[in-house]
Amino acid sequence: MILRGEITLYEVMNVSRSASQQDIERAYRTAQISYEKDSLAHYTLINEEQRKKTLLEIKEAYKVLSDPEKRREYDLSISKPKSEIYHNSYFRNSTEKLYIEAGDKGITKIFKSIKGMFSSGRSKKSDP
């Protein structure tokens, strides 16, 4: 799962962990239609290379999840607990002071601190 730092085959196929075989079949069919070369669904959103790669990932995921034995093995492999979820401190230094400042001052104050939520109405199209 993305929250634990990895993308599961379930997410690749846009189905839940408890999806039935029928759900997986349906998701696979939907994905095949969605990522067809002439499908409007991905128009301008991904390029040809990304489209092929996505379709390939979905096919690989389907191979595992549509086979009950392979799926069982896969489920076991991803159910192992993950350690050190917060092991990396890439942004930690720059934001440490904020945690102290935030405290329990309430959402109103925090929301007010958001820059630009209702800033001037210039067009997004003018942005780079």
Add this chain to the structure above:
Amino acid sequence: MNPKQTRSNPVVSERQNRTRTIWAVGGGKGGTGKSFVTANLALCLSKKNKEVTLIDADLGGANLHTFLGMRKSDLDIGDFLTKKVPTLKDVAVPTQYNKLRLVKGSDHLLFTANLNYFKKLKLLRHIKTFDSDVIIIDIGTGSTYNSIDFFLLSNPGILVVNPEPTSIENAYYFLKSCIIRLLKLYIDHYQIQDLIKKVTEQINDNSRSVYSFLSEVISQDKYYADLLFRALKKFRPGLIINKARDEKDFVLGESISNVVQKILVINLDYLGAIPFNEVVHKSVKNLTPVMDKYPESDVGKAILSIASRLTEKKS
């Protein structure tokens, strides 16, 4: 306790504080049928005995009144914004339909197309004072901050898209603009400066998907990846395909929802497709909504079904 856990989710909490159900209908391109859908959804709900207020915030292209058979003669939203009247309620007029009232849009392009901070806040505050069951805002075309902010703060924002490349292109541009706006809000708030440039450069110029952007954040700091991921998942717009003509058009909505969930990492709820039908043209010409004259048509039935899904989604 991890100090990060004390921080609240700003946008979500703001939503929870709201007491009104506000839908915002948008979608980037002009002519997709946003005002048509807005007017007919509103009439559909009022027929179900719901109190509905319609707000025409299609700044510069307002014609919601025409879809309801009204002329542009009364006060409009511009009169409120220029302080000719003290409250937004003063410019809300009854329609010929029971339980349905309308705040007409304004022609005063110069001051409405670019609402400043205070006017936008004031407008939002006044919108929330309507004691209606549902408030529907027609936010019009384009991807201005005005339309994006109203779309983000509504529940849900509703995209009206035609099964055509131009419409889909603009809808994706609008959705990406919303996502960038949302990510920037969080990144600004949490002062994750390193990410701001990346969001702007990589997602905006299409060189990377939101998905691959988040994947990189995961490898750097899982807490922030989690935070941004959750923020995106709370943004859950709806999708209506309008003017569907063939079988492919009717399944397109599900495909778009599927692709968006994967590539843009947000859940886009497909609400249904409205078939292309001449009754729409007839009803517009006759200044009478489809839900009034042709509720039994396939268009009327599709709108009824969408209204039911939206009210279910709300509850």
